[in-house]
Amino acid sequence: MGLGCESYLFTLAVEGPFPEPEPGQFVHLAASPALTLRRPFSVAGFPSPGTLDLLVELRGKGTRALSALSEGASIPLLGPLGNAFTPPEPGASAVLVAGGIGVAGLRYLATRLAGDGCPLLMLVGARTGDRLLTDLLPEPTDDGRVRLRVATDDGSAGSHGTVCDLFEEAARHLDSSPRTYCCGPPEMIEEAARIAGWAELRCEALLEEVMACGVGACRGCVVETRDGYRAVCSDGPVFDTRDLVFRGARDA
């Protein structure tokens, strides 16, 4: 299903046994025999046993190879891989912070939490209004249990600014201590981590990194943490933002 602006929702039927994934986990796809590496994609939905939703933004060779597959095509898949988000304590609320295609990493969590009746505030940002992927998220409810706020860099939808502006605003007006979850570009994660730290909120980030093995063997996809380098594929992809060491995109 095309979603405008080069993002697609893929639905895959998995052959063979496939355990129910936990929100945060990913699958490793061999999108094309021409590519040396598989590509990791967050599970963006599990509509029925053996069926997976993936939300993919066309960005490079892997995502383009995936989008070029015809309906009914078959590709190798490993998964579900990686750790998972820590669910909120019973009765606690959740805040989701998604930047751009970061919705892909949080959609399954949002669906699960909304289904469980968890009070949920979804904050979604994109460069422009037509890039917002909010249609795929749970519907906001009249009783305010599920809420949605959006922001765009150009002000074409929602408030003019970034999703972290929304997060900072929300963090100023909290009357409880929700669990928070974020996914998006590295600079957005860093900013969300800063806000969570300032507001003393537990925050988990789903990280993306170029991966080779997907199972923790090759040590290729590491991220720097307070405990040293950790593999995004097997120690993550979900990390507590307090554990992450940010050095800017490219420190000198």
Add this chain to the structure above:
Amino acid sequence: MPDLATTVGGLAMKTPIVLASGVVGYGTEYGGLIDLGAVGAIVTKTITLEPRTGNRPPRLRETAGGLLNAIGLENVGLATFLGEKLPEAAELKVPIVASIAGASPSEHATLAGRIGEQPAVAAIEVNISCPNVERPRNPVWADPEAAAAVVAATRGATGKTLLVKLSPNAADVLSVAEAAERAGADALVVANTLPAMRIDLDARAPSLGNVTGGLSGGALMPVNLALVWKVSEVVGIPLVGSGGIGCADDALEYLLAGASAVQVGTALFADPEVPTRIVEGLAGHMERDGVTAIGEYTGLAHKEGTTCGEMIRAG
């Protein structure tokens, strides 16, 4: 199915397919994803005396026909390897080859002594060729005398089968190969990755945190194949071909060029079942060629004026 069993410098293997160092961690990370029935031996991540944190990320960059990596020998160090990783790997029922790297001949001797005395270790691979940690000038891999010193020290510390992994990046690989043989290597692994880089256009900066990394994958295959050909003409010990092997035909080319076994690395990332496919493909070649022992292929392409099929038919 034909018998693919082979012995390389005393290391007996049920197939000539070896899982290369660095790709499968300490052997157990892939769980059941790799059919170990197709695997002759597993080479561990390179072990150093002390734990190493490795290079700063990014550590990977895909490139046409291959992959650049700059892991930087991240590993748990000797003590944890012996205490935790090796006992787990020993459960795999596949010969374990421990890869080692030291900063000096005496460090190599220490590593080889401690690791070589472990019954669970079938052989030791000396990694003198990691492109991501070496001193930039006069690296050991390019210096026959320095390489010989490392191999001799290692040889003196263990009676286990000793493989030495060469670099394709030496100006005179043949002299390094000869030096390693003279210093006591039982077999040579030909070869490691080739230093290379890419630039991240968005960042206007090197793609890898280490600037350069090792090129592996199909792009490397003809480079290291040529080295196997040349090295096989100057040494008498067996060779293990390594570099870009992704299918049975690639493996057979290495055997025909002079290798007795092959290592598979990068191809596992796209397909953990590649060892099985290679074994099945090699068995098919053997049946078609009427070959009963895989070793009959080794070096066959060197025989002047005869095609492989003619050689085999001529017995």
